[in-house]
Amino acid sequence: MRIRTDFPYETTHEDIRIPLPDGTRLYARIWRPVTDEPVPVLLEYLPYRLSDWTAPRDAQRHPWYAGHGYASVRVDVRGHGNSEGMPGDEYDATELDDGVAVVNWLAQQPWSTGKVGMFGISWGGFNSLQIAALAPEALKAIVTVCSADDRYDNDVHYMGGSVLAVDMHAWAATMLAFVSRPPDPAFVGDGWRQMWTDRLEAVDPFIHTWLAHQTRDAYWRHGSVCEDYSAIKAAVLAVGGWHDPYRDTVLRLVEHLPGPVRGLIGPWSHQYPDRGLPPGPAIGFLQETLRWWDQHLKGEDTGVMHEPRLRAWISEPHRPATVHPELAGRWVGEPALPSPGITATPLGLDSELGTDTPGGAHGEASLVPVRSPQHTGVDAGRFFPFGNDADLPPDQREEDGRSVCFDSAPLGRSVEILGRPKLRLRLRSEVPRGQVIARLCEVDADGASTLITRGVLNLNARLGRDRVVTWDPGTTEDVEFELNGIGHRFAPGSRIRLALSSAYWPWIWPAPDADGWSVDVTESTFELPVRDAEHEDDFAIAFEEPEQSEPLGVVSPETLDAPRPERLVVRDVAAGTWRLEVDPRYGGTRIYPDGLEFTEDALETYEIQEADPLSARTRSDWTIRLHRPELGWDARVQSRSEITCDDTHFVASNEVVCRDGEEVVFHRSWEKRIPRTAG
Incomplete structure (x- = not known):
């Protein structure tokens, strides 16, 4: 990994609040090149808290784009992080309408050329596609990474028409914990607690909605761009990894989008391809996306539209292992899908x-x-x-x-x-x-x-x-x-x-x-x-070495606690019961340069009796602490989520407890029986 400090432009950044038509203000951080000329704008739009949770990742790429002549903007979705308003369901109409309003606002700023691109991985990749399908005139190009065109059959909820127990539950539980986190008083001031309690009163566990729609109905068709690929007018660079569950979307977008589109699938997991996380090899992804932006936002011929429509990694045979730092293989190009080869x-x-x-x-x-x-x-x-x-x-x-x-x-x-x-x-x-x-x-x-x-x-x-x-x-x-x-x-x-x-x-x-x-x-x-491997094409596919801007400087301190296993299988031989315990390891404890101490811990448990399908049980426990010693701020979130079943219903149980110091400011439990209509 090369850390880049010598950019064509000096950069600056500031935190602002972007006004929406209804008066709500979204919290945003903007990195800009130091220039008197207007520049194109790049937008990443997420619920994952730009002031802490994604800050290390944001620091790797947004300053890099600014150093190459773009205003790069990171915005928290309504009701999350330090943004105002109430949280909603994932990708709901309000989120997408807000996104369109942000695109239009960015296009109208005096430092903007009026041309906007969107990018993101996972949630940010999803809403980049979905906002592109709403076709705001200023949105000219997107880079969507590890996202899906079909919210029902290529997301975390259902697979082949079956309930995805492993992530239907785990992700709903994760988002229940995430949405319960407070705004940060270092950024919103003394009103943080009122904002927090107002949000908490609006929370309803996502699992209630997701399990209530067990077939591909209108709820799932909303936001599924496969319903009408022709609605997308922006140029689309679709990126995935063979070890990411969303990779089929890249193949479908390459095949079905009528406008400018290119697909890239590597050996990667659910990560940006420049981060160097297994399995590799990593590539110079920021440089590759810069070629896309320069082509479609600056009008330069960078050669990206001369690349094959799909560039894909072919893995070599390899032994089974739970981690591969790198996989052997090679890049191939396909000029079209379906391919005659x-x-x-x-x-x-x-x-x-x-x-x-x-x-x-x-x-x-x-x-x-x-x-x-x-x-x-x-x-x-x-x-x-x-x-x-x-x-x-x-x-x-x-x-x-x-x-x-x-x-x-x-x-x-x-x-x-x-x-x-x-x-x-x-x-x-x-x-x-x-x-x-x-x-x-x-x-x-x-x-x-x-x-x-x-x-x-x-x-x-x-x-x-x-x-x-x-x-x-x-x-x-x-x-x-x-x-x-x-x-x-x-x-x-x-x-x-x-x-x-x-x-x-x-x-x-x-x-x-x-x-x-x-x-x-x-x-x-x-x-x-x-x-047909004997018929190799004329495409010479190569990528630069990965590079990023300077890291944020987050420290992960060592603790006295021994780390628990990432995945532990426990078998009760006499009872015939199997239990899988999973530590998702999203981040643990870290200390930020501004003094914030952020700690999170999660454990997922899946249990079943080998001869009884009605014994299936899932559980997820989360603990989150946000602590600013200099402000005397110490906020904590604890959540527990479970799903069990009988032959006619799922039973979803959830509980959230939130504390300001030792004071409980919110405590609610939910239990809901949901008919098993298809699951």
């Missing part, structure tokens, strides 16, 4: 892929039963890898043993895939509900099994995510679904493995009567997007 290649489950699992279900020799124990999935790894040591899936041999596996013969040559594998299955089920989970693995000669990608189908959503169609017990139907996209090369001598299971906890919340199903292997195929 990628062929959908079907593999028969009874021919090219085979299994030793006995068939004979219902007296039919071609039917293979799939009846997975409910704890199948404990080795799935983190849904959102952040570059931590325990994020990625370990060796899949134990998971494979809980599944039905179909293996190819040892490969006689390399096989390279790029895109989304597709599974077509003929299934028979004796119960009205269930799930299909498919994992694609590469198996080495010694049996080590590396997870390459996976996919899920809720059988009740087989005819569309917008409806619930239960299975007629005892009947046979054909279903199909895609696995998540991937770029990977299988090595000669290894085997391609398709592993099928009927459970995947804690990623997927089990159906109440989950009893598995049977697959007709003679009428089922697995389709791989095989790329």
Whole structure:
């Protein structure tokens, strides 16, 4: 990593409040080049508190952009951080309308050329896309990183029509803790406590809303830009990582956006690609985005529109491990999607892929039963890898043993895939509900099994995510679904493995009567997007080394407490119970240059009995402390969130306690029973 201090422009920064049409003021920090000439503006718009939580990350990039001739602006969403107003649901109409107003305000400033770009990762990438779909005239280009075009089926809530237990719950619990944090008196003054208590009275746990919409209805269509790609007029650079759950959005945007678009998918996790967090290699991402901004906001021909429409990383074969500092591989370019160089290649489950699992279900020799124990999935790894040591899936041999596996013969040559594998299955089920989970693995000669990608189908959503169609017990139907996209090369001598299971906890919340199903292997195929590696294109894809502006200087002090494991699996052999404990490790304790002491601690717990789908239980506990000794300010937030179930309802329980010093200023508990309509 190169730390850049010699920029074309000297820079300055200031904190301001941007007025909205209804009189609410949003807290903003602006870095600007020292120049008498107006400059284009870049906007990052988030609820994550610019004065503390994202401040270290903001310091890496906003001053860098300012040093290259842009006004770079970081704004807190209404009701968060030091912004006024009440918090709302994620990406609600108010948030997006406010974003449009901010874009227009920035375009009208005397130091602005009137041309605005938006960028962000995750939440900021989402609302960059969504605000682009509202098409404010001043918004000319965006860079959206690790975001989704489909809020229902490519976000943290549902996957393949099934409830994502692992992040539906964990993210709702995280946001309950986050939204309960107070404004900072160092920035808003003595009114901080009234602002805080007003906000807290408006809080309602997100999980109530998310679980109330178990199909892809109007709630999820709002903000899903896949509803109308043509609404986006701005130029779009879509960026993702093969270890980020949102990477399929990059493939769809590249294929469907009618305007200027380029896609970039590397080996990365849910991080900006310049940060150097596993898996690498990192790239000079700020330089790459500068080419995008210069092209579309300054009118310079930087060559970005001569790049292939998609630049993607093809990973080399690698051993299973929960962390890879770097993955071997290479960059390839595709001029269009679908690509003429990628062929959908079907593999028969009874021919090219085979299994030793006995068939004979219902007296039919071609039917293979799939009846997975409910704890199948404990080795799935983190849904959102952040570059931590325990994020990625370990060796899949134990998971494979809980599944039905179909293996190819040892490969006689390399096989390279790029895109989304597709599974077509003929299934028979004796119960009205269930799930299909498919994992694609590469198996080495010694049996080590590396997870390459996976996919899920809720059988009740087989005819569309917008409806619930239960299975007629005892009947046979054909279903199909895609696995998540991937770029990977299988090595000669290894085997391609398709592993099928009927459970995947804690990623997927089990159906109440989950009893598995049977697959007709003679009428089922697995389709791989095989790329012709012999036909290399003329694109020479290379990136500069990563560079950033000077770090903020945040200190993470050592403590006497021994760190707990990031991911711990506990098995009660006699009870048949499995418990997964996860420390998400968002930040721990840190001390900021302005004296703020910020401490946060979280623990997620997922528990299930291996033979009982109704035993599924999730819990998340958060503790946050914000302390300014020089002001005598000591604010604390504690939250607890749980979800349990019976055969007809989810039960969501939440509690928040907030303190100013030792005084409790807010304490509320919620408990809500939510019908299981599709989940």
